[in-house]
Amino acid sequence: RGKEKWPRGDEKTWKDAMRGVHSELPEVTKSIVNHVQTSLARAPYNLDDLGAYQAAALSVRDNLIVNWNSTQLHYTRKAPKRAYYLSLEFLMGRTLSNALLNLGLQPTYSTSLSNLGFALEDVLVQERDAALGNGGLGRLAACYLDSSATQELPLWGYGLRYKYGIFQQLINEHDGSQLEAPDPWLEHQNPWELPRLDVTYEIRFYGSADRWGDGSGRAVWSGGQEVLAVAYDVMIPGYGTKNTNNLRLWESKPKRGFDLQSFNAGDYERAVETSNSAAAITSVLYPNDHTVFGKELRLKQQYFWTAASLADMMRRFKNLEKPISEFAEYNAIQLNDTHPTMAIVELMRILVDEEEVPWDQAWTIVTNTFFFTNHTVLPEALEKWPVPLMTHLLPRHMQLIFDINMLFLQSVEKQFPGDRERLARMSLIEEGFPQSIRMANLAVIGSKKVNGVAELHSDLVKRNLFPDFVEFYGQSKFANVTNGITPRRWLDQCNPALSELITTTLNLPREVWLKDLFKLEGLLKHVDDAKFQQRWAAVKRQNKERLSNFVEKTLGITVDADAMFDVQVKRLHEYKRQTLNILGVIHRYTTLKSMTPAERKKVVKKAVFFAGKAAPGYYIAKLTIRLIVNVARVINEDPDTKDYLTLFFLPDYSVSLAELLIPASDISQHISTAGTEASGTSNMKFCLNGGLLVGTVDGANIEIAEEVGEDNVFFFGHLTPDVEPLRYQHTYHPIPVEEKSPALAAVLNTVSSGIFGADGIYEPLLNTVRQGDFYILTDDFDSYIKALEMVDEAYADRTEWIKKSIRTSAKMGKFSSDRAIQDYAQEYWNIESTKLVEE
Numbered sequence: 001r002g003k004e005k006w007p008r009g010d011e012k013t014w015k016d017a018m019r020g021v022h023s024e025l026p027e028v029t030k031s032i033v034n035h036v037q038t039s040l041a042r043a044p045y046n047l048d049d050l051g052a053y054q055a056a057a058l059s060v061r062d063n064l065i066v067n068w069n070s071t072q073l074h075y076t077r078k079a080p081k082r083a084y085y086l087s088l089e090f091l092m093g094r095t096l097s098n099a100l101l102n103l104g105l106q107p108t109y110s111t112s113l114s115n116l117g118f119a120l121e122d123v124l125v126q127e128r129d130a131a132l133g134n135g136g137l138g139r140l141a142a143c144y145l146d147s148s149a150t151q152e153l154p155l156w157g158y159g160l161r162y163k164y165g166i167f168q169q170l171i172n173e174h175d176g177s178q179l180e181a182p183d184p185w186l187e188h189q190n191p192w193e194l195p196r197l198d199v200t201y202e203i204r205f206y207g208s209a210d211r212w213g214d215g216s217g218r219a220v221w222s223g224g225q226e227v228l229a230v231a232y233d234v235m236i237p238g239y240g241t242k243n244t245n246n247l248r249l250w251e252s253k254p255k256r257g258f259d260l261q262s263f264n265a266g267d268y269e270r271a272v273e274t275s276n277s278a279a280a281i282t283s284v285l286y287p288n289d290h291t292v293f294g295k296e297l298r299l300k301q302q303y304f305w306t307a308a309s310l311a312d313m314m315r316r317f318k319n320l321e322k323p324i325s326e327f328a329e330y331n332a333i334q335l336n337d338t339h340p341t342m343a344i345v346e347l348m349r350i351l352v353d354e355e356e357v358p359w360d361q362a363w364t365i366v367t368n369t370f371f372f373t374n375h376t377v378l379p380e381a382l383e384k385w386p387v388p389l390m391t392h393l394l395p396r397h398m399q400l401i402f403d404i405n406m407l408f409l410q411s412v413e414k415q416f417p418g419d420r421e422r423l424a425r426m427s428l429i430e431e432g433f434p435q436s437i438r439m440a441n442l443a444v445i446g447s448k449k450v451n452g453v454a455e456l457h458s459d460l461v462k463r464n465l466f467p468d469f470v471e472f473y474g475q476s477k478f479a480n481v482t483n484g485i486t487p488r489r490w491l492d493q494c495n496p497a498l499s500e501l502i503t504t505t506l507n508l509p510r511e512v513w514l515k516d517l518f519k520l521e522g523l524l525k526h527v528d529d530a531k532f533q534q535r536w537a538a539v540k541r542q543n544k545e546r547l548s549n550f551v552e553k554t555l556g557i558t559v560d561a562d563a564m565f566d567v568q569v570k571r572l573h574e575y576k577r578q579t580l581n582i583l584g585v586i587h588r589y590t591t592l593k594s595m596t597p598a599e600r601k602k603v604v605k606k607a608v609f610f611a612g613k614a615a616p617g618y619y620i621a622k623l624t625i626r627l628i629v630n631v632a633r634v635i636n637e638d639p640d641t642k643d644y645l646t647l648f649f650l651p652d653y654s655v656s657l658a659e660l661l662i663p664a665s666d667i668s669q670h671i672s673t674a675g676t677e678a679s680g681t682s683n684m685k686f687c688l689n690g691g692l693l694v695g696t697v698d699g700a701n702i703e704i705a706e707e708v709g710e711d712n713v714f715f716f717g718h719l720t721p722d723v724e725p726l727r728y729q730h731t732y733h734p735i736p737v738e739e740k741s742p743a744l745a746a747v748l749n750t751v752s753s754g755i756f757g758a759d760g761i762y763e764p765l766l767n768t769v770r771q772g773d774f775y776i777l778t779d780d781f782d783s784y785i786k787a788l789e790m791v792d793e794a795y796a797d798r799t800e801w802i803k804k805s806i807r808t809s810a811k812m813g814k815f816s817s818d819r820a821i822q823d824y825a826q827e828y829w830n831i832e833s834t835k836l837v838e839e
């Protein structure tokens, strides 16, 4: 030993803090050091960044717990109406930086950590993402939690505490294909959750249901298997307020350790098996996006979660000592897609069987409590459960669904006598072998209001998904809430330099504009100010360098930060058309190849970035990834072109990676077939950070263009009403690609020629375009290429481009999730802000 040396930070600060005698040290420093010594039981000598993260997180958590406790107590005392957001997915990402921002403790922790020898930014990246979601739907839920706390609304989230979140994506070095690895995110302790071992409920599966047979509709459900739901609470701090909301996640556990009888009989394996099957319920997040597999375990998850959540709400409501008839006056429940639809049936069961509420009154309570958001019009994503499976797993609920359906169809019959086809369309039961339950129909009839997530989408929900229901209930049950994003994470945290520039330019405290995003319009006054333009461009440049450094570290390839950064990041799906993008890249590559060196010099340099996961069983999506990776390998090595065009597939897309990519984009692509992307939310994030949008006339792209002005976006492609006729044409009167788009045909042939991998491996992907072309790539390719040419042209005029970028950010006020959550609070849930007041 001998040469023991203080490794990091200020020795005296450490020693004073450890002795706990020095009163002049900041509280934060003492608290961090105290957690190092006690909670972590570590010595400062060998403390690394991860240890520093853990100690800092525990110290921040102490603050959160105080606020969280006071908020919950305050809500209990005031007993306001509450709202509950039921979502199978919450894609939270990292928490520490968000908690620091919302608590206003960023500067304090930065200083304290630096005195202890750590840089805040190195500490922050030690945190693992909480990735309990697939994509937009899960991230939307996370943004809404942030906004509900910020707006001081009494809202709780309810979800599942998956042991494994979304899989980790790896790229096979050999052939470029996607590999999946588990995401054991709880391996290190999670400081952001509070286990509530005292908050548990018993959840029943299987067994039998016996009707009373007295005409009351009541029944007794007994037997089967019981599983324990244990609550874990995640604290959700609001920005610029002490209000701290709650996200309650359920973990499943066997009711009694394991089956002692089998164990004693010497059958150890069987004894553990029962305990495994209970634990399996919350073990993994289903990695599917826009596809539904009718797996029993998934239905188990849905019921386990909704039953535990409702039992919890019921217990809280009972503490108010109000008559059960007032349940809907104190509780509003938002269904995030059809996943929590069983909650409708479960509340019916509780009311009818347990609370002995007469059927009609129970149904009135239910239909005043629930609200349903639809997130997609893709038919393959609308959930349907086989009747035999439901009967086996939840026999009582199957009876209730049949009863609800019978009474519902009677009322339809009354309004539309003799219209049997209409009854068949509206029924909760779809005929077939086997019969199945249409969860979307159940969600509609069990809810007070139904909404889509952008204007166009809400329109399609009415016209294409539920036209019969609109006729039956009238227009007013169906409405729109355009999605939003939290500007705290998606501007201030991910782009601190831009946030700083905005604050000084608006000459407003950032607390003001971060809570009222319409204030960004004030930037318009400065759009012609050359100094401001320069600063704006410098921030973008700095973010591009930050991304370049990351790419160099992870992929070992240098990126020229002078190039235009063109980004498409989202789940891989045919309707999102990453294929269109990669075929466009190949077109650009072959065009460059055909040029003389002198001609190439005039072309705008471009770096194209892709990231996104494909569902493990989605063959075509995985093949698209493989094509992107292999095209990148060819292009990035080609001495003729690599100075003008580079291509990157960044593995393992996540919230944290998005935070790095989004601020660095010059353009981003949102190019779904018109009418297929319900809203999109990353489009909002890119535009908020001054990236321009290339897109189709789809989802929230339309409303973004309305706000920022059509001359600041690059639109292309056919419109929604064109899509069906084109599909019809592709199916019944196909025109060869060569005829419709010679340019596209040439690109397809280039891929077929084998320069990105021989043996025809990409043929199945290319054939989706050559035959059927369901996502109308052939029809949109030429106008897509034109749009990209216009992007190049516009980019060449740097000043004009910077102005476009400023104008875009300035007009993004509408897309704050604060606006969206207020819309839900006022128009749907009827809940009010309940500010925590200090006593």
Ligand code: GLG
Pocket: 135, 136, 137, 138, 140, 289, 290, 375, 376, 453, 483, 677, 678, 679, 680, 681, 699
């Ligand atoms: C969906 C849609 C997106 C939408 C998101 C949030 O596909 O267009 O933005 O929900 O509403 N499943 C999704 O990601």
